[in-house]
Amino acid sequence: MTGAPGAGELSFKRTRNVKEQAIGAFLFLCAAVSTLVTVGIVAVLFTETVGFFRRVSPVEFFTETEWTPLFQNPRFGVLPLLSGSFLVAAGAAFVAIPLGLLSAIFLSEYSGPRLRGVLKPLLEILAGIPTVVYGYFALTFITPLLRTVFPETDVFNAASAALVVGIMIVPTVSSLSDDALRAVPKALRQGAYGLGATKFEVSTRVVVPAALSGILASFILGISRAIGETMAVTIAAGNMPNLTLNALESIQTMTAYIVQASLGDTPHGSIGYQTLFAVGMTLFVITLGMNILSQWVMARFREEYE
Amino acid sequence: MNGEPSPLSGASSGHGRRRRVAGTVFAIACAAATMVGVVALVVLLADVLIDGLPRLDAAFLTNFASRFPERAGVKAALAGSIWILVLTALFAFPVSVAAAIYLEEYAPQNRWTRLIQLNIANLAGVPSIVYGMLGLAVFVRALAFDRSIIAGALTLSLLILPVIIIASQEAVRAVPDSLRQAAYGLGATRWQVVSSQVLPMAMPGILTGTILALSRAVGETAPLIMVGAVGFIAFTPTGLGDPFTVLPLQIYNWISRPQAEFQEIAAAGILVLLTLLLAMNAGAILLRNRYQRDR
Numbered sequence: 001m002t003g004a005p006g007a008g009e010l011s012f013k014r015t016r017n018v019k020e021q022a023i024g025a026f027l028f029l030c031a032a033v034s035t036l037v038t039v040g041i042v043a044v045l046f047t048e049t050v051g052f053f054r055r056v057s058p059v060e061f062f063t064e065t066e067w068t069p070l071f072q073n074p075r076f077g078v079l080p081l082l083s084g085s086f087l088v089a090a091g092a093a094f095v096a097i098p099l100g101l102l103s104a105i106f107l108s109e110y111s112g113p114r115l116r117g118v119l120k121p122l123l124e125i126l127a128g129i130p131t132v133v134y135g136y137f138a139l140t141f142i143t144p145l146l147r148t149v150f151p152e153t154d155v156f157n158a159a160s161a162a163l164v165v166g167i168m169i170v171p172t173v174s175s176l177s178d179d180a181l182r183a184v185p186k187a188l189r190q191g192a193y194g195l196g197a198t199k200f201e202v203s204t205r206v207v208v209p210a211a212l213s214g215i216l217a218s219f220i221l222g223i224s225r226a227i228g229e230t231m232a233v234t235i236a237a238g239n240m241p242n243l244t245l246n247a248l249e250s251i252q253t254m255t256a257y258i259v260q261a262s263l264g265d266t267p268h269g270s271i272g273y274q275t276l277f278a279v280g281m282t283l284f285v286i287t288l289g290m291n292i293l294s295q296w297v298m299a300r301f302r303e304e305y306e
Numbered sequence: 307m308n309g310e311p312s313p314l315s316g317a318s319s320g321h322g323r324r325r326r327v328a329g330t331v332f333a334i335a336c337a338a339a340t341m342v343g344v345v346a347l348v349v350l351l352a353d354v355l356i357d358g359l360p361r362l363d364a365a366f367l368t369n370f371a372s373r374f375p376e377r378a379g380v381k382a383a384l385a386g387s388i389w390i391l392v393l394t395a396l397f398a399f400p401v402s403v404a405a406a407i408y409l410e411e412y413a414p415q416n417r418w419t420r421l422i423q424l425n426i427a428n429l430a431g432v433p434s435i436v437y438g439m440l441g442l443a444v445f446v447r448a449l450a451f452d453r454s455i456i457a458g459a460l461t462l463s464l465l466i467l468p469v470i471i472i473a474s475q476e477a478v479r480a481v482p483d484s485l486r487q488a489a490y491g492l493g494a495t496r497w498q499v500v501s502s503q504v505l506p507m508a509m510p511g512i513l514t515g516t517i518l519a520l521s522r523a524v525g526e527t528a529p530l531i532m533v534g535a536v537g538f539i540a541f542t543p544t545g546l547g548d549p550f551t552v553l554p555l556q557i558y559n560w561i562s563r564p565q566a567e568f569q570e571i572a573a574a575g576i577l578v579l580l581t582l583l584l585a586m587n588a589g590a591i592l593l594r595n596r597y598q599r600d601r
Contacts, residue, residue, distance in 0.1 A: 016495060023497045024412050030404035031413070034426050034471065037464050041436060044443040102339030110336055119340060126347050128518075128583065130525025132554045133576050136561055137350045140357065140569060167346045174343070200329035221431065228433025230528040231554070235561055255435055255528070262438075262532045268447065280439045284432065291431040295424075 045284055048277030055271060061278065067241035067257070069275045070264070076275070078282060080241035084158065084251035085227050085283075088237060091162025091247055092169060092226040097219055099166075100173025104215075107174070108181040109203045120175075127171035135235030138164040143236065150248055156238030159247040164236060165229050169222040176221065180214025181207055213301035217294040224290035228283065230255040254283045354580070358573025366574055370540045371556060375567035380578050383556035385542035386455070386535070387524055387582065390552055393459035394523050398466050399516055405467075406474035406512075411500050430468040437465040438532030446533055453534025456546040461529050466519040473515020477508040510594040517590035521583050527554040553579040 053061070056076045064077025103123070107116055142160040147153045184207050192202045208215065238250035239260050252260070258276055266272040369379020413419040441461025451457040481504050489499040530552055539551040553575060560572035 020495050020497055024408075027404050027408035027412055030401045031408040031422055033401055034405060034429060034467060035422060037429060037440070037467065038425050040444060041432070041440050044440055045436075048443070099339045099342055102336045103343060106333075106336035106340045110333060119344070122344050122347060123340075126343055128521055128525075128587070129347075129350070130527075130554050130579060130583075132525075132527055132557050132561070133350070133354065133580070136557070136569075136572060136576060137353060139561065140573075141349070141353050167343070170343050198325055198329045200332045201325070204332070224431060228435070230433070230435050231558060235558065255433065258435055258439075259528055259531055262442075277439060280436055284436050287431065287433055288428060291428055295427070 041284070045277055045281040048274055049281040052271075052274035052278040055274070056278075065243050067252075070261075070272055074271070078254075078279065080243040081252060081254045081257055081279060082282070083243050083245070084233075084237065084241065085253040085255070087158045087245065087247055087251060088162045088165055088229075088233055088253055089223050089226040091159060092166035092229075093219070093223050095163060095166025096169045096173050096222050096226075100170045100218070100222065101177055101215065103170065103174040104177035104181055105203055105208070107178050109199065109207065120178075123171045123174055126167065127175075129168075131168070131229065131231040132235070134164045134168055135232040138232060138236035146248075153248040154238070154250045156236065156240075156250040157248050158237050158251045161233045161237035162247060164232050165226050168229065168232065169225050172225055173218045173222040176218030177211070177215045180211035180218065183214070184210045210303055213298050213303070216301065217298040220290050220294035220297065224287045224294070227290070228255065228287050230259060234259045254279050258283075351580075354573050354576050357570050358575070358577045361570050361574035362577055366571075367578070371551075371559070375565065375571050378560070378568075378571050380553065380556060380575050382539040382542055383551050383553045383575070384578060384582075386539070386550040387553045387579075389455055389543050389550065390459055390462065390530075391520060391524055391586075393455065393546075394462045394466065395516070395520055397460060397463035398470060398519070398523075401463075402467050402470035402516075403474050403512060406471050406478055407500055407505070409471070410475055410478040411496065411504065426468045426471055430472060434465055434526055435528040435532065437461055438529030440464065441529060441533045451547070453536070453549055454547045455543050455550040457533050458530050458535055458550065458552075461533050462523045462526060465526065465529060466523050469519040469522065470512075470516050473519070474508070474512045477511025477515065478504060480511065481507045514590050514594050517586055517593075521586050524552075524583060524586070525554055525579070527552075527558055530555055553582070 061076055061078050063079070064075055065079050066075040066077050067080045068075045107119060111119065138160045142163055143153070143155065143157065146157070146160055147155075153159070188206055188210060189202050192206045197205070233253045234256040237253060237256060239252050239256060240250040241252045241257070242249055244251065257279055261272060261276050264272070266276065366379045367384070368381050369377055370382050371380075372378045409419065409423065413422075438461060441457060441464070445451045445457035445460050446453060451460075485503045485507065486499050489503050494502070534549070535551050535555050536549060539549060541548075543550045557572050557575040557579065560568045560575060
């Protein structure tokens with residue numbers, strides 16, 4: 001490499017730089033697409049919801065206890081849909097949180113690498129099964145089972161949807177909790193064993209509290225997924241908005257309403273079309289809030305070891 | 307230190323029996339909890355197999371949907387699903403990998419980059435039906451693609467974009483820095499480093515993540531319902547602007563019918579869908595092994 005670059009080398013460098021910058025700009029644009037998506041979602045939901053609230057008062061939306069937007073005398077109270085989503089999510093959490101956490105403890109504290117290698121993929125498969133399949137399972141297997149135990153159960157009921165959604169989110173809770181548990185350094189466990197603790201005590205009194213931030217975050221994320229779940233609840237829980245805490249009844253969740261309304265006749269600009277987005281906005285805000293909450297929990301309660 | 311035994315020292319004495327029993331009970335509970343998941347999977351698959359296998363024959367694969375259960379088939383739905391799969395892969399893969407490369411190799415470590423990362427993480431958690439609404443408003447209405455297969459593919463691409471980006475970022479991050487430094491040391495530009503060193507090494511992870519994301523897209527129903535895929539299509543798509551249906555939607559349509567035969571037809575449809583997903587995931591594993599061997 002001698003002396004100053006000649007004219008040929010300079011122009012080679014210039015084209016090389018231009019090409020590099022062009023590539024960098026293109027890559028940046030691709031990353032920016034993700035921002036555009038968020039902007040798009042917020043803009044779309046916001047504008048249609050504002051249009052909706054011009055025709056229906058927000059007070060009625062949030063306090064009225066009946067949801068009959070497509071009837072002659074429409075009522076626009078979102079509470080029945082909220083209670084439906086809540087009922088299913090609570091039931092799902094009731095199933096998934098204990099099962100997920102205990103499985104995670106089993107996977108990380110009790111099982112060896114070979115057993116882990118078999119069990120973890122099996123749980124991943126559970127997560128990969130499409131939701132319509134879970135809906136089918138709920139309708140054709142779980143509901144008849146429930147009806148033999150509780151004969152007063154409706155054909156479409158919240159309980160069987162909650163059970164199935166719970167099974168669906170067990171891998172989420174289990175996998176994230178397992179990651180959190182495995183991140184706890186071995187030294188903490190060894191210290192506890194050195195003091196004479198049993199495996200049970202080490203797991204429950206040392207490791208789980210240390211991994212608490214990740215475990216709690218996994219619970220919140222699981223519940224958020226349960227709220228956003230669509231097809232399994234549409235198939236199994238029914239399409240009757242119903243403000244109730246009785247899980248054996250037919251209900252309608254926010255997501256099921258959106259599906260039902262989309263399948264029906266909702267011309268652009270009609271009130272039916274706008275209810276889609278108003279309910280969608282509610283759903284979006286709730287799940288976004290929960291996702292942000294889980295990130296905050298992870299950051300706030302995280303224990304640093306080094 | 308005499309007299310009072312410390313709380314943890316009693317395992318071999320009288321206190322210990324209760325602790326040991328508690329320990330055994332807990333271990334059994336954990337194992338049982340894990341087995342519940344496995345058992346649920348087995349029961350679900352068995353249920354679908356028992357209901358659907360009798361209905362699964364060559365006619366089922368080549369017939370279109372019909373009002374009569376004996377004549378119903380998945381031809382249109384299967385074709386639609388494959389079209390959607392290919393189109394979604396075509397749109398989502400380049401953009402996501404490019405975004406991941408930008409975030410890992412090109413982006414400065416400042417507030418804006420962190421914001422983009424946070425945004426992508428949040429997008430990954432948005433329910434799929436919200437993407438359906440975005441697709442309805444933007445692709446179907448605003449861009450006037452109407453209820454077409456391209457609107458469906460674009461909507462699903464947006465849905466799996468964050469998933470592929472996150473997986474690709476992890477794959478790129480796993481590439482050892484020494485390779486990059488060595489290439490820079492030889493005078494390579496940033497893009498040369500990425501294209502010749504980083505991408506090839508990260509490709510198995512990227513491909514695996516992409517195929518997993520595509521598996522999710524193939525199983526999605528709600529966003530496509532919103533974008534206008536319908537349940538009664540009697541032809542296979544021939545162009546980007548055609549109406550279409552997909553396997554999960556056809557299955558949902560059949561489940562919603564009151565006649566018991568349609569439930570069995572739905573189960574057969576589920577078997578076709580699960581086979582498609584199995585093939586995709588097996589392909590992912592094969593691809594990853596092949597890439598790793600060629601090194």
